Each structure stands twice: as structure tokens, then as C-alpha cells.
Amino acid sequence: xxxxxxxxxxxxxxxxxxxxxxxxxxxxxxxxxxxxxxxxxxxxxxxxxxxxxxxxxxxxxxxxxxxxxxxxxxxxxxxxxxxxxxxxxxxxxxxxxxxxxxxxxxxxxxxxxx
Amino acid sequence: xxxxxxxxxxxxxxxxxxxxxxxxxxxxxxxxxxxxxxxxxxxxxxxxxxxxxxxxxxxxxxxxxxxxxxxxxxxxxxxxxxxxxxxxxxxxxxxxxxxxxxxxxxxxxxxxx
Numbered sequence: 288x289x290x291x292x293x294x295x296x297x298x299x300x301x302x303x304x305x306x307x308x309x310x311x312x313x314x315x316x317x318x319x320x321x322x323x324x325x326x327x328x329x330x331x332x333x334x335x336x337x338x339x340x341x342x343x344x345x346x347x348x349x350x351x352x353x354x355x356x357x358x359x360x361x362x363x364x365x366x367x368x369x370x371x372x373x374x375x376x377x378x379x380x381x382x383x384x385x386x387x388x389x390x391x392x393x394x395x396x397x398x399x400x401x
Numbered sequence: 402x403x404x405x406x407x408x409x410x411x412x413x414x415x416x417x418x419x420x421x422x423x424x425x426x427x428x429x430x431x432x433x434x435x436x437x438x439x440x441x442x443x444x445x446x447x448x449x450x451x452x453x454x455x456x457x458x459x460x461x462x463x464x465x466x467x468x469x470x471x472x473x474x475x476x477x478x479x480x481x482x483x484x485x486x487x488x489x490x491x492x493x494x495x496x497x498x499x500x501x502x503x504x505x506x507x508x509x510x511x512x513x514x
Contacts, residue, residue, distance in 0.1 A: 295441070321502075330405070330491050330505030331444075375444070389503070391443040 290314050293376055293392030302401050306363040310376035310392045313357065317378040317390070320352050322361045325373045325394065334374070335361060366399045373397070403427050407492050407506035415514050416482060422509045424475040424492030430504070431497045433475040435467060438489040438508070450475065451497060482513045 293310045300306055308322075318339055323331035335350040337343045337359075343350045349362040359378070363370055375394040405426045414420050426433060435447040449456040450469040464486075466478040475492055489510050493503040 291443070323503075328507070330493070330507050331503075332505065333502050336502060377444075388446060388449075389444075393441065393443050 288313055290390045291376065291378060291392045294395055295393045297396040297398060299398045299400060300366055302366060302368060302399055304366050304399070306366050306370070306397060306399075308361040308363075308374050308376075308395050308397070310359050310378075311357055312359075312378060312390075314378075314380065314390070315354075315357065316380035319379045320350070320359050321377045321389070322348075322350055323375045323377060325375060327372075331375055368399050368401050371398050405492055405494055405504050405506035407490075407509050409509060410507065411510045411512075413512045413514065414479070414482065416484075418482075419478070419480040421479065422477040422490055422492075422511075424477075424506055426473055426475075426492075426494040426504070428494055428504060429496075430494035431472050432495045433469060433472070434493040434495070434503065435475065435477050436491040436493060436505075438491055444491070447477075479511075482511075484513050487511055487513045 291310055291312045320337045322335040324334045325331040335343060335348055337350050337352050340352045340354045347364045351360040359376060373394040373396045376392040377389040379389045408423045412420060432451045434449050437445040437447055447461050448467040453469050453472060464481050468476040489508040491508045492506045495503050
């Protein structure tokens, strides 16, 4: 079993739709959860960051963590064509030292059609 | 220049060539990373430098050799690569403290013939 599972898609939705992106994980030690967005021919950029369980909202984006189910979600409201990108989940437990080793999902490719 | 800059953006090399990838960060961070991104695989951490000390991923072949001369610059020296090494190589930086917030460059697309 992979430590992090993420459906690579592709996912295609009409403009204005609510998008739900998900990852599941197996390591109960994970406590830091991130969503990165990667546009074509660009590097990933941090979109949302959550510690432990709960929700976090930033504009049209909401990140949810359910540690009891080992499941994280990213919701995009009123999706726009500019949201078309690959969304990667990443998570980590605390390592010794100053660096965290992130465990990544495969990324979900999203296309929002005008 | 701002953020994380990688050069070259594209590189084609034969299996007997020697080349280097360069990364420079202008964010004042004290940790730098090399990642490999291949189709249908998650991001693979190759090397981490923190305060110029290397934490190495043991599964990286010796044909990849990193160098971190200072906290702003990171190199990946390549020699006798294999076609399966063709991938997007991403450099990233972060501020120590381990928040996991990585700032990536745009990557160097490597093709090995």
C-alpha cells in the first residue's frame, strides 16, 4: 500500500462547478498537510497548508483534514479556467533536524472548461 | 531576480556527456532541495541541503552528484546518465524550522538520448 493515494484523473468540469480533490494516506504520524498547484511547464506552488485536523479556508479554496479517516480534501468553489492545473497533495511527520521530508501524491490533473 | 531560478530550462544530452543543472534562490532560505518529477510517479526527493550540510537520499545513483557552495546556490552534476533519467528536475528552497513550505523553481527538463 502506498503511503499516499491520489487519483491522477484527469478531471474535467465546467466553469463555475465545485471541485473536490482528495487524498488518502496510511501513516497516522502525518500531521502536516499541504496542497500544491502546478501549472503546465511550471514548478509546484503552495496553495494551502493545514496542521492536524480541521478546515482551512482561503477565498474560493477550502482544505479539510480528517485524521480519523486518514483523508484530506481540497474544495474549489466557483471554479475558473485559470484553476486548470495539476493539484498535488503532500504530507509529513516531524523529522529530526530542520527539514521535513514530504510524502507526495501523484497529483490530480484538473481542467475547467469555459 | 526573485524566487527560485533554474538553468537551463531544457537540456538534451547523450549518455556519455557531463552536464550540470544550476539553481539559485533569492529568498534568503537556508535549505535547498533537488526533486525528480517523472510521469505517473510522485515527486521523488533526491537531495536536501540544510545550512549547507547534505542529507542524501540513499536511492539516488552516483551518476547524480549535488553541490551546494553556499546557501543560495545548488548544482546537480550529471554524468553517464541513462534514458530512464529523463525527467523534470525541480529545485526548491525552504526556511529552516521544517514547516514543509517549499518554494520551487520552474524546473529543468532533461532528455537523455
